[in-house]
Amino acid sequence: MLRVARTHYIYSLDKNINSGTWKPILQVYTDLPEDKAQVFENDTYAALHYLLLDNNNENSAKNIIQKARENARGIQDHITREVWEEVNSIYHLINRPFVKLKLASADALEIIDLFLKHSMMYAGVADVTMQRGIGWNVMKLGKFVERGIETLILTDKQCALHNYDLYKELDITSWRFLLLSLAGYEAYLKTYRSTKHNQQILHQVIFNADFPHSVLYCLNQIERSLAVLVKENTNPEVPELLRSFGRIHSRIRFMDPASLPSTDIQSFFLELKRKLQDFNAKLKLLFFSY
Amino acid sequence: MSNDHFLNEYVYHENTWDEMYDSKNIRHQYSHVFSMLKNLDVDSMSNRHRLAGELFLNQGITFTVYNNNEGIERIFPFDIIPRIITGAEWEEIEKGIIQRLKVLNLFLKDIYHEQQILRDGIVPAELIASCPHYTREAYGIRVPYDIYVHISGIDLIRGSDGKFYVLEDNLRTPSGVSYMLENREVTKRIFPDILSSSNVRSVTHYPTLLHEVLLNLISSQVSDPYIVILTPGIFNSAYYEHTFLAKQMGVDLVEGRDLVVDNHKVYTKTTKGLKQVNVIYRRVDDEFLDPLVFKQDSLLGVPGLLSTYRKGNVAIVNAVGNGVADDKAVYAYVPEMIKYYLNEEPILNNIPTYQLSDPEVLKYAISNIDNLVIKNTNQSGGYGMIMGNAISEREWLKAKSEIEKNPRNYVAQPIIQLSTVPCFINGKIQPRHVDLRPYALYGPQGIKLVPGGLTRVALTEGSLVVNSSQGGGSKDTWIID
Numbered sequence: 001m002l003r004v005a006r007t008h009y010i011y012s013l014d015k016n017i018n019s020g021t022w023k024p025i026l027q028v029y030t031d032l033p034e035d036k037a038q039v040f041e042n043d044t045y046a047a048l049h050y051l052l053l054d055n056n057n058e059n060s061a062k063n064i065i066q067k068a069r070e071n072a073r074g075i076q077d078h079i080t081r082e083v084w085e086e087v088n089s090i091y092h093l094i095n096r097p098f099v100k101l102k103l104a105s106a107d108a109l110e111i112i113d114l115f116l117k118h119s120m121m122y123a124g125v126a127d128v129t130m131q132r133g134i135g136w137n138v139m140k141l142g143k144f145v146e147r148g149i150e151t152l153i154l155t156d157k158q159c160a161l162h163n164y165d166l167y168k169e170l171d172i173t174s175w176r177f178l179l180l181s182l183a184g185y186e187a188y189l190k191t192y193r194s195t196k197h198n199q200q201i202l203h204q205v206i207f208n209a210d211f212p213h214s215v216l217y218c219l220n221q222i223e224r225s226l227a228v229l230v231k232e233n234t235n236p237e238v239p240e241l242l243r244s245f246g247r248i249h250s251r252i253r254f255m256d257p258a259s260l261p262s263t264d265i266q267s268f269f270l271e272l273k274r275k276l277q278d279f280n281a282k283l284k285l286l287f288f289s290y
Numbered sequence: 291m292s293n294d295h296f297l298n299e300y301v302y303h304e305n306t307w308d309e310m311y312d313s314k315n316i317r318h319q320y321s322h323v324f325s326m327l328k329n330l331d332v333d334s335m336s337n338r339h340r341l342a343g344e345l346f347l348n349q350g351i352t353f354t355v356y357n358n359n360e361g362i363e364r365i366f367p368f369d370i371i372p373r374i375i376t377g378a379e380w381e382e383i384e385k386g387i388i389q390r391l392k393v394l395n396l397f398l399k400d401i402y403h404e405q406q407i408l409r410d411g412i413v414p415a416e417l418i419a420s421c422p423h424y425t426r427e428a429y430g431i432r433v434p435y436d437i438y439v440h441i442s443g444i445d446l447i448r449g450s451d452g453k454f455y456v457l458e459d460n461l462r463t464p465s466g467v468s469y470m471l472e473n474r475e476v477t478k479r480i481f482p483d484i485l486s487s488s489n490v491r492s493v494t495h496y497p498t499l500l501h502e503v504l505l506n507l508i509s510s511q512v513s514d515p516y517i518v519i520l521t522p523g524i525f526n527s528a529y530y531e532h533t534f535l536a537k538q539m540g541v542d543l544v545e546g547r548d549l550v551v552d553n554h555k556v557y558t559k560t561t562k563g564l565k566q567v568n569v570i571y572r573r574v575d576d577e578f579l580d581p582l583v584f585k586q587d588s589l590l591g592v593p594g595l596l597s598t599y600r601k602g603n604v605a606i607v608n609a610v611g612n613g614v615a616d617d618k619a620v621y622a623y624v625p626e627m628i629k630y631y632l633n634e635e636p637i638l639n640n641i642p643t644y645q646l647s648d649p650e651v652l653k654y655a656i657s658n659i660d661n662l663v664i665k666n667t668n669q670s671g672g673y674g675m676i677m678g679n680a681i682s683e684r685e686w687l688k689a690k691s692e693i694e695k696n697p698r699n700y701v702a703q704p705i706i707q708l709s710t711v712p713c714f715i716n717g718k719i720q721p722r723h724v725d726l727r728p729y730a731l732y733g734p735q736g737i738k739l740v741p742g743g744l745t746r747v748a749l750t751e752g753s754l755v756v757n758s759s760q761g762g763g764s765k766d767t768w769i770i771d
Contacts, residue, residue, distance in 0.1 A: 070524060073350065073524050073529070073533070074523075074524050076533035076534075076536070076537060076543070077533055077536035077537050077541075077542060077543040081349075081537070084349075084350065085348055085349060085350075088348060088349070088350045089348055092347060092348075134561055229561055230561075231562075232562040232563075233561055233562055233563065234562075234563050235563075287561055
């Protein structure tokens with residue numbers, strides 16, 4: 001979310017490009033009703049505040065960090081001290097008064113960058129210090145399910161802007177927002193050489209197993225973590241969970257990317273997203289219910 | 291401005307034992323620290339104080355005050371100047387606590403089995419029968435190695451005569467040891483030079499000792515011993531300590547809902563299936579431990595746990611029913627217990643304690659309330675305590691009426707001027723009252739203490755209430771040789 005907000009904030013500064021409205025971002029990351037979204041959509045600072053700091057927004061960065069911290073408190077015996085301290089320090093940081101003040105000013109980007117940096121620090125600290133046991137794999141599982149769904153939603157939103165018409169050739173600038181939001185712009189430029197940007201970008205975000213934000217990369221990571229979690233688990237519902245995930249994974253792994261333009265792409269994204277959400281629900285039921 | 295003149299500003303209290311200053315000179319155990327602190331200016335001290343606060347905040351050693359759905363974190367108050375006790379004084383304290391703990395353990399075993407001490411009239415039977423923490427359900431249960439009090443915190447105070455007295459026994463779920471350990475870690479960051487040059491005894495081995503005690507409770511025939519810490523959850527004020535100890539010992543931290551009893555054995559639910567638990571270090575009070583036996587609406591415990599305990603299929607630390615031995619009314623009989631069970635004189639004395647269940651004593655206490663503190667026998671954390679010299683007329687009338695309704699629930703003690711130690715408060719070094727909670731571990735190999743303990747300090751000037759739940763803080767405690 002921070003990266004998307006950052007990308008959009010920078011875009012919104014350039015009024016020649018017609019991308020100033022925050023409506024799509026609010027639709028993806030909040031559950032604001034249409035009438036309330038209209039209040040924020042053309043007000044950058046109000047939108048940023050709502051996305052990042054508003055207590056009334058369940059999915060604001062502040063609320064998410066607070067919940068993450070409470071979760072981390074509850075499982076301190078399964079995470080390292082370094083991970084706990086990093087989560088804790090982000091929590092205290094976002095509650096500092098200067099954050100709200102700066103976010104409402106020309107220094108807003110500084111705040112977004114500060115939290116982006118801390119997020120990456122958190123990822124790095126976890127990667128370097130966490131033992132590769134159950135705790136680590138649960139964290140990874142959650143992260144990649146969410147990342148996969150987010151990639152699908154953002155790609156869907158971008159395709160919707162062009163009425164899902166993949167045959168209509170668009171230049172790279174039409175896709176820059178999506179690529180920057182997924183931290184994939186530079187990777188795209190280095191990997192893909194043709195001018196058929198539509199197919200190539202969809203290939204990158206869905207099928208490229210080397211791109212960390214692609215759907216296939218996320219599914220591969222989920223597969224690895226799931227294998228660790230279910231190892232030695234004798235619960236009779238595990239095979240069904242594995243089959244359910246296997247179907248999603250196979251769908252992407254063995255799909256011919258060239259067939260995508262002729263597919264009903266909107267339904268394709270919707271179907272995948274729903275299946276990932278169903279898988280997530282089954283996972284929660286199996287491992288986290290009492 | 292340096293600290294050079296701080297002794298001139300140090301307000302020494304008459305009739306109070308100051309641990310640093312004897313009205314003429316600095317006591318020898320403080321001389322080294324004093325000489326090093328003199329070379330630090332106020333800004334330097336303030337920076338160290340601020341750094342200590344940041345360290346506590348970053349590690350999450352805080353209380354949470356919930357207000358308008360926003361959690362407001364409060365740092366657990368810490369004073370940077372260490373409290374110092376000599377090695378010789380500590381040897382006496384250690385011997386006294388070991389003696390006391392042995393006796394309390396024998397008492398618990400006796401009271402839940404033959405009850406010989408009651409038959410011999412040393413402790414009145416009605417006192418035990420009326421004690422709300424006497425757990426009838428624990429009667430007759432055999433516990434591993436007959437050890438009931440594996441982990442204890444014996445609260446000590448130093449009176450105006452310089453001697454240590456036992457203020458209170460904490461034998462159920464004593465807390466604060468994590469603060470003792472973290473205080474030392476913080477002191478290492480803020481005064482590394484002073485600490486290293488002061489020959490201070492280490493405390494870092496406490497988690498290892500505790501883990502050993504817990505492991506030694508398990509039969510050697512168990513090939514894969516499994517210990518858990520049972521916590522009430524993240525909203526418990528001592529939750530930080532539960533996670534701290536779990537991490538330090540490498541054991542799982544569980545809540546009641548993570549455990550299940552099947553066929554008189556208790557298991558943890560894991561992603562790999564059920565795993566049998568051998569020892570539960572519980573930080574959940576007795577009444578919440580098993581809803582089938584105690585409070586029926588408890589969600590913190592495990593249904594069927596007591597039957598497992600009774601069968602000997604799990605060890606519970608500390609044992610169920612210890613509350614009868616740390617009841618404040620029973621406390622008054624500990625010197626007699628020492629003579630009865632060990633045929634010895636107490637090494638550490640009690641504070642004179644008067645049972646208000648005696649009508650004559652009650653009458654005396656009411657007439658002399660200005661010089662007394664009255665305590666509820668079943669409360670802890672400083673709650674239910676009436677400081678006779680500080681209570682208002684209106685509050686006293688209300689309290690008096692409660693006491694007269696249930697005098698058995700109250701004891702009276704003379705107001706003791708707790709000793710004072712130097713504290714860095716508002717840019718000055720000032721004396722504040724303290725007590726001491728050493729922690730003792732009792733396992734099959736014997737009783738061990740870590741040197742020092744938690745010094746609790748009443749940060750408000752003149753206050754004698756050191757409990758953290760009522761505005762107290764803590765200090766690092768140094769035992770120096």
